[in-house]
Amino acid sequence: MSTEMKMEKKSVSEWVRSGDPWVWLNAGAVAISVIMVVGLLLLIAVRGLSHFWPADVVQSTYSLPGETPYTVTAERVESVDVTSAQLREAGINLPDEGDKLLQRTLLKMGNRDVYGADFGWVIDQYISDSQTPEMLFTAERHEWGNLYGYVKSVKENGQVVSETQDITPTDSALATWAAFEKSIERATEIHHEIKEIEKADIGKINYALERIRLEQRRLELNDDLTPEAEADLAAERAIYDAEYKGLQQQLAALYQQINRDTFTVQVMDGTVHEMQVSKIVHAFRPNAMGVVEKMGFYFVKVWDFLSGEPREANTEGGVFPAIFGTVMMVLLMTVLVTPFGVVAAVYLREYATQGLITRIIRIAVNNLAGVPSIVYGVFGLGFFIYFLGSGIDQAFFPEALPSPTFGTGGLMWASITLALLTVPVVIVATEEGLSRIPRNVREGSLALGATKAETLWRVVLPMASPAIMTGVILAVARAAGEVAPLMLVGVVKLAPTLPLDGNYPFIHLDQKFMHLGFHIYDVGFQSPNVEAARPLVYATALLLVMVIALLNFSAVTIRNHLREKYKSLEM
Known part of the structure; x- marks a missing residue:
């Protein structure tokens, strides 16, 4: 072996022994992980946020070989490359020109109440005469999805x-469009009034009437329903009944007003249909909008998504109830898990005898962190709901039976279940923090003259608080994204009211709620309209990541x- 080869071999060996290859390997792994995370977030953001952009509506002629040409009015969604053989196998009548590659485009044609489906595929090769007429409008509706056409x-x-x-921007067409927009504004204002009366005023009366019914039932069960008490309840009920009748009259008048206006629309097959203006949420002419106008409308739609309620089987509308339910559940879980985890860690580290039993408990705590979350859901269903909840109903809410109060899934049981799920993380992090506090601080x-309890409360726990917060951060990160246990202990597809309102006791821990994670599952896998739901899955997933990041940022x-604050005590 030559001297140069020996020196080269020696230098490679020294380089390996120095540890530099492992440094580069770890750096490469970290870089790849960061790129993958950033790429995933960018994919979710682009796919989700692009859904709210007011895309142009294209009017084209579609003519397959051997079929009558017809007009297609739609938004372009995505394009894919397929072979002509695959299309012929799918039943599309194409000439046999070999197995050549064709581009196929998915179109959002809307008007589901007219055509039965609001998405369809076309072959780009057979599309012609594509135009973007300025008077062609897009309307978002409370039901039946988007509407495309011309206002007549x-x-x-x-x-x-x-x-x-006219279908061109003449004075007559623009005047009709202005009248249409004015009718939509009027209908929207009345819709808000109706919603306020139904959800706030009538909801408050219904809650009060239910409270009176339960009070009467409780008195009956206790044999305390005297004629005087019954008369008082009847008088109170009569007051609410009178208020309810007055609100019903207001609602009847508002419904009559909101259903006053109608409009006629010409759709892509040339037929004209008459519809109620009250069914429209937004109407706009994307082909006539500039970039600035589209950006303004884009932010309006994003805000509607964040602040609105779901509709159309969760494939349209907003996700505010899911945001509210997720944040409220995480906050309640944090309030429950933090003191319980800290107390357990303090006992194990500061008071328990460090023997075999303590080691077994620590092993059990560490193993609990690896138990599948669905197991906690089954435990929560069996112990909290069926056992504790039923017992609470029997002891404190017998007048409501057989309808369960706490004997069914709700916000409280979901929060406690996730608190059990995450308590091992808080215990381990708190113990690590307690173990790092110097012994001389305790001895000083x-x-x-301080007692052990005073030392613990005034010195040790404040110094360990950063470690405690680290455990809380990890607990929040895990709990906010859990779905499987929540499906058993309280989350629902659609909750008509929020668990926090103006009715006593204001926070309704027995009420079911919506959750962003379950909303993603429901929209992505249970939706009857997969193509319409797909962009909302991305948007909701991005929102869930942002909510978790915001909660973690607050804790950090x-x-x-x-x-x-306590750095000086550690020195």
Whole structure:
């Protein structure tokens, strides 16, 4: 072996022994992980946020070989490459020109109430005469998805207030469009009034009437229902009944007003349909909008998504109830898990005898962190709901039986179940923090006359608070994204009311709630309209990541503040 080869071999061996290859390997692994995470977030953001952009609506002629050409009015969603052989196997009548590659485009055609489906595939090769007419409009509806077409007339109480036969931006067409927008604004205002009365005013009365019914039932069970008590309850009920009748009259008048206006629309097959203006959420002409106008409308739609309620089997509308339910459940879980985990860690580290039993308990705690979450869900269903909840109903809410109060899934049981799921993380993190506190700090406090409890409360726990917050951060990160146990202990597809309102006791721990994680599962795998639901899955997933990041950022800020505050004590 030559001297140069020996020196090269020696230098490679020294380089390996120095540990540099492992440093580069770890750095490469970290870089790849960061790139994958950033790439995933970018994919979710692009797929989700692009859904809210007011895309142009294209009007084209579609003519397959051997079929009658027809007009297609739609938004372009995505394009894929397929072979002609695959299309012929799918039943599409194409000429046998070999197995050539064709581009196929998914179109959102809307008008599901007219055509039965609002998505369809076309072959780009057979699309011609594509145009983007300025008067072609898109309307989001409370049901039946999007509507595409031309406004032909606007009516009030059956009387035409504006009409046009033009599909180009003439004075007549623009005047009819302005009348249409004005009718939508009026219907939207009335819709908000109706919603306020139904959910706030009538909801409050229904809650009060239910409370009176339960009070009467309780008195009957206790044989305390005297004629005087029954008369008092009847008088109170009569007051609420009178208020309810007044609100019903207001609602009847509002419904009559909101159903006053109608409009006629010409859809892509040339037919004209008459519809109620009250069914429209938004209407806009994307082909006539500039970039600035589209950006303004884009942020309006994003805000509607964040602040609105779901509709159309969760494939349209907003996700505010799911955001509210997720944040409220995580906050309740944090309030429950933090003191329980800290007390357990303090006992194990500061008071328990460090023997065999303590080691077994620590092993059990560490093993609990690896138990599948669905097992906690089954435990929560069996112990909390069927055992504790049923017992609570029998002891404190007998008047509501057989309808369960706490004997069914709800916000409280979901929070406690996730608290059990995450308590091992808090215990381990708190123990690590307690073990890092110098012994001389404890001894100095005791030497100054403080008791062990005072030392623990005033010195040890404040110094360990950053570690406690680390455990809370890890607990929040895990709990906020859990779905499987929640499906058994309280989460639902759609909750009509929020668990926090103006009715006593204000926080309704027995009420079911919505959750962003379950919303993603429901929209992505249980939706009857897969194509419409797909972008909302991405948008909701991005929102869930942002909510978890915001919760963690808040906890990290508190931890850093505590770490700076007690840094001097560690020196």
